[in-house]
Amino acid sequence: MPTTRPIRWLRWFSVPFFGQERNYWRAVLACFLAASTFWLLNSLNKTYTTRITYPLVWRYNASQYIAVQPLPTEVAVNVTGRGWKLLRRNLGLDVRPAELTLHALPATRYVTARSLRPALQQAMEGLQFNYLLTDTLWVEFDKLVSRRLPLALSPAADGSALPYAASFTPATIVFRGPASKINALPNPYLVHLPQAPAGSTTGDIRVPIGGPELVDPNVQDVRVRLQQRPLVTVLMEVLPELMDAPVGRTYRLSPARVRVRLQCFPEDTAHLNPADIHVQLHYGQFINSDSTLRPFLADRPDAARGGRVITRGVRVTVETGKL
Numbered sequence: 483m484p485t486t487r488p489i490r491w492l493r494w495f496s497v498p499f500f501g502q503e504r505n506y507w508r509a510v511l512a513c514f515l516a517a518s519t520f521w522l523l524n525s526l527n528k529t530y531t532t533r534i535t536y537p538l539v540w541r542y543n544a545s546q547y548i549a550v551q552p553l554p555t556e557v558a559v560n561v562t563g564r565g566w567k568l569l570r571r572n573l574g575l576d577v578r579p580a581e582l583t584l585h586a587l588p589a590t591r592y593v594t595a596r597s598l599r600p601a602l603q604q605a606m607e608g609l610q611f612n613y614l615l616t617d618t619l620w621v622e623f624d625k626l627v628s629r630r631l632p633l634a635l636s637p638a639a640d641g642s643a644l645p646y647a648a649s650f651t652p653a654t655i656v657f658r659g660p661a662s663k664i665n666a667l668p669n670p671y672l673v674h675l676p677q678a679p680a681g682s683t684t685g686d687i688r689v690p691i692g693g694p695e696l697v698d699p700n701v702q703d704v705r706v707r708l709q710q711r712p713l714v715t716v717l718m719e720v721l722p723e724l725m726d727a728p729v730g731r732t733y734r735l736s737p738a739r740v741r742v743r744l745q746c747f748p749e750d751t752a753h754l755n756p757a758d759i760h761v762q763l764h765y766g767q768f769i770n771s772d773s774t775l776r777p778f779l780a781d782r783p784d785a786a787r788g789g790r791v792i793t794r795g796v797r798v799t800v801e802t803g804k805l
Contacts, residue, residue, distance in 0.1 A: 528564070529562060529563065529564055530562070530563065530564075531560065531561070531562040531612070532560070532561065533558060533559070533560050533561075533615065534558075534559060534561055534571055535556040535557065535558050535559075536556060536557055536559050536561075536571075536577075536579075536580060536602060536605070536606070537555060537556050537577060537579040537580070538553075538554060538555060538556055538557055538579055538580050538581075538582060539579040539580070539581045539582070540553050540581075540582050540584060541581055541582065541583040541584065542583070542584040542587060542623070543587070544626075545626070546587075546625065546626055547587045547588055547623045547624065547625060547626055548623065548624060548625075548626045548659065548660050548696065549621065549622065549623055550622040550623060550624050550660055550662075550696065551620075551621070551622045553621060554619050554621075557580075557598065557602075557614065557615075557616065557619065558614070558615040558616060559602060559611060559612070559613070559614055559615060560612040560613050560614075560615060561606065561609045561610060561611055561612055562609070562610040562612060563608055563609040563610060564608070567608040567609055571609070578605045578607065579605060580598070580601040580602045580604070580605040580606075581601055581605070582597070582598070582601050584621070584623075587623045588622075588623040588624050588625060590621060590623065591620065591621065591622065592618050592619060592620050592621065593618070593619045593621060594617065594618055595614045595616070595617045595618070598614060598619070599611070599614070602614075624660035624661050624662055624663075625660070625661040626658070626659070626660070626661075627658070627659075627660075627661045627664050627665075628656055628657065628658045628664070629656070629657050629664045629665075629667065630654050630655070630656045630657075631654060631655060631657065631667060631668075631669055631670060631671040632653060632654050632669070632670040632671070633648075633650040633653065633654065633655065633670055633671055633672075633673050633704065634648075634670040634671070634672055634673065635648045635672070635673055635675065635706075636672035636673060636674045636675070637672075637749075643711075643746075643747035643748075643749050643750050643785075644675070644711075645710065645711055645747075645787070646708040646709065646710065646711060647708070647709045647710070647711045648673075648706050648707065648708055648709075649706075649707045649709075650673070650704050650705070650706055650707075651704060651705040651707075652701065652704065655671065655691060655699050655700060655701060655704070656699070656700040657671075657693065657697055657698070657699050657700075658697070658698050658699075658700070659694070659696045659697035659698060660696055660697075663694050663695075663696060663697050664697065666694075667693075667694075667697075673689055673691070673704065673706065674689070674692070675687075675689060675706075676689065676690075686705050686706065686707050687705075687706050687708070688703050688704070688705060688706075689703055689704055689706050690702065690703045691703060691704060711747060713745040713746060713747060713787055713788070714745070714746065714747070714748050714751065715743060715744070715745055716743075716744045716745075716746060716751055716754060717741060717742070717743055717744075717792075718741070718742050718744060718754070718756055718759060719739040719740065719741055719742070719756075720739060720740060720742055720756050720759045720760075720761055721738065721739055721761075722735060722739075722740050722761040722762065722763050722777050722796055723760065723761065723762050723763065723780075724762075724763045724765060724775075724798065725762050725763060725764055725765060726764070726765045726766065727765040728765075731800055731801075732800070732801040733798055733799065733800060733801070734798070734799045734801055735763075735796050735797070735798055736796065736797040736799070737793065737796065740761050740777050740791055740793035740796060741791070741792050741793050742759055742761065742779060742782075742789060742790070742791055742792070743789060743790055743791075743792050744759075744782060744783070744786040744788070744789040745786065745787050745788040745789065746785050746786050746787055747787070750785035750786075751785075753783065753784075753785040754783050754785055754786065755783060758781070758782065758783040758784075759779075759781065759782055759783065759789075760779075760780040760781040760782075761777045761778070761779055761780065761791055762777070762778060762780045763775040763776075763777055763796055763798065764778075773797070773798060774795040774796065774797045774798070775795065775796050775798055776794070776795055776796075777791045777793060777795070777796055778791060779791050
């Protein structure tokens, strides 16, 4: 059979290992360990050319500028060196990072291989730097500025005002971060309530400040004291709708417009639209050919906190046909 010869060789090799005492196996294991150690030491003493990643440290004026994007912490390079040095680099033992100093910020947008080479050659002790595997490292900086802003309550999710007036402790907050983000912050800075306060609004609640990424407030939360807000009254005139009236007749309403009184918060007055106000007259209340119907408010704008019709009655006259 074709497999007979390999089986014989395998049996010839394995027979000496059967029936041996424990000391025999200890000697065999010691021989293997010694051989492996000599092989490893011999390999680490050889010179290799390979690719590694080398750590970077950035030096710049951190009191005036801030990195908008995370800076690269290492760069891929091709180096030549003994196995011992390459092993220490891979294990991160006593590795001196390459220091890169940035000037002319925030105009600097990238660092070329020509600028990286001197820093890498100076930092690599015992390794021969060959070349970079990338030709450009991209960076982005902005001026580090501060801005003090007053606080105000954020409106509801639908844009309407909250029924609370708020006092804040502290009343203003200093934000520090990139100029592009700091200048984009609203004035006043809006504080979002985590949920609608239940029960009495005379107590204090703690509200986190939050903010955009890289922007640091000088406090992490503020104390907010809530109080009920007074409403303002707005008078509007709308056309009433005659409901369920028989068709084929002409009706004249007097007055043609009815007055509606709405209550809302001052900042919601701009959201009041007469088209969202619906006043109806029920034809079922019609008694004779010249009667007065009582108007009622069927719908009002979402920004209104309350409302009622202040016109007491509308005279409805049938100009053609009979009831």
